[in-house]
Amino acid sequence: MDEKTATRYRVTVAEDVCIGSGSCIAAAPTFFDWGDGHAARARAELVSPDEAVLDCAECCPVGAITVTDEATGRTLAP
Amino acid sequence: MEPIDYPLDEAGPPRLNPAYAELREQQPLARARMPYGEEAWFATRYADVRTVMSDPRLSRALAKEHDEPRVFPVMPDVNIMGMDPPEHTRLRKVAARAFTERQVRRLRPRMQRIAHDLIDAMAAAGPPLDLVSHFGMPFPVTVIAELFGVPAEDQPLFTGWSKALTATTSMTGERIAESYANLERYVADLMDQRAARPADDLPSDLVAAYRADGGTSRDELARLGMMLLATGHGSTANQISYGAYLLLSTPDQAEKLTKDPDLINSAVEELLRFGKNDEAAIFARYAREDVELGGIVVRAGEPVLGSRVAANHDPRVFTDPEHLDITRSPNPHIAFGHGPHHCPGAQLARAELQIGLGTLLRRFPELRLAVSPEELVWQGGSQARIFAELPVTWWPPGHPPGPEPGSGGSAPGDPEQRQPSQ
Secondary structure, three states: OHHHHOOOEEEEEOOOOOOOOOHHHHHOOOOEEEOOOOOEEEOOOEEOOOHHHHHHHHHOOOOOEEEEEOOOOOEEEO | OOOEEOOOOOOOOOOOOHHHHHHHHHOOEEEEEOOEOOOEEEEOOHHHHHHHHHOOOEEOHHHHHOOOOEOOOOOOOOHHHHOOOOHHHHHHHHHHHHOOHHHHHHHHHHHHHHHHHHHHHHHHHOOOEEHHHHHHOHHHHHHHHHHHOOOHHHHHHHHHHHHHHOEOOOOOHHHHHHHHHHHHHHHHHHHHHHHHOOOOOHHHHHHHHHHHOOOOOHHHHHHHHHHHHHHHHHHHHHHHHHHHHHHHOOHHHHHHHHHOHHHHHHHHHHHHHHOOOOOOOOOOEEEOOOEEEOOEEEOOOOEEEEOHHHHHOOOOOOOOOOOOOOOOOOOOOOOOOOHHHOOOOHHHHHHHHHHHHHHHHHHOOOOEEOOOHHHOOEEOOEOOOEEOOOEEEOOOOOOOOOOOOOOOOOOOOOHHHHOOOO
């Protein structure tokens, strides 16, 4: 599985897609917080692999969060 | 502190009860007595309501250990709304997968077709006619039926049973239980059929998600599917008809939208923010520990309710909140909730409202109420208040000439449009 072998996750929040549901910030405040205005942002673009980040990407009601394997560029979630 | 009796209004046209503004300013965390269950704290400020919905110290899972404050005689057994992260996350991922942005985008052309077909039938029948039965209801019902891959003849069945999920006093406890059981069996059967023969539909996606995730049971998934089917058309149906009513009873805003159809997206957001017909605060959160909220300490084990309608009219966030402004931006309303339980079907609902209302006004730029708003008959007894019928017309004033619109006379254009509809 890609998400198991990845050594770094790249986390991006598409600000133009984000509706500010707060779902990721409530679930994983160590990885996400509020940016300017009403959109969420990733606290760090590159993070150590953590399932919570993948869960956030999969639970986002608009699919605004993307997690890729930094080494290969493959999408891990959603 | 004397508790308020909630809901504040149950009959007649939905309004913004002045008590919300008073509470927000004077008692941001009030005490409330609901029709059923224990007394609760009641939040009305935007920031506090968002905290109620998203703070991990406030739990939905704990509710089942208490006599939960509620408007329903029996709390709907909606498993996903009775869980906290991380357990909730497991089921939430399945729900999110069913309604991804990509799937909604793929559905849009089909939704557009369905809207046009219904409007063609309206044009053929001619005004005046009831918008609820000709459009507000059949549009989302057809969309959800296609998403679930169920035949058109099943529509009366599942729409009837679905009403049990939002009934307060409109159904007896027995009827509610019976409808629940029927709907659950219907969805479980559907999922069994898709397990045997997968198709390109939502039940097949649920089955696939169930197979991919060993931690989810078949019953759990059937109940999730049931909730997606019921809320996936019921609340949208209400909001399409109610949204049309709000627009048509605010002619300057309807006219602005007719002149600039590109405003439809922000108009839909504003209608969602401004709406007051679904005001019941539901899904109380229980404090896991002492939590300070609105200057008061909510003790561990106490329930808190947040009012979406009060939050969506908080002047701290929304300028001139009682004014319907279809150009409002930004518009961070919480009509779909907030935090982990934010409606997973929000984008589907938005697409339906944008396409539904947008197409109606493009095809019928003269669309207007055929009765005065005071004549509408509002139905209570359910989570949201809605009129039984919304009579509309779309011939320009004076056309056709004659005492009664639709009673004859010379119609402009298509002579078929002259047939009265009722």
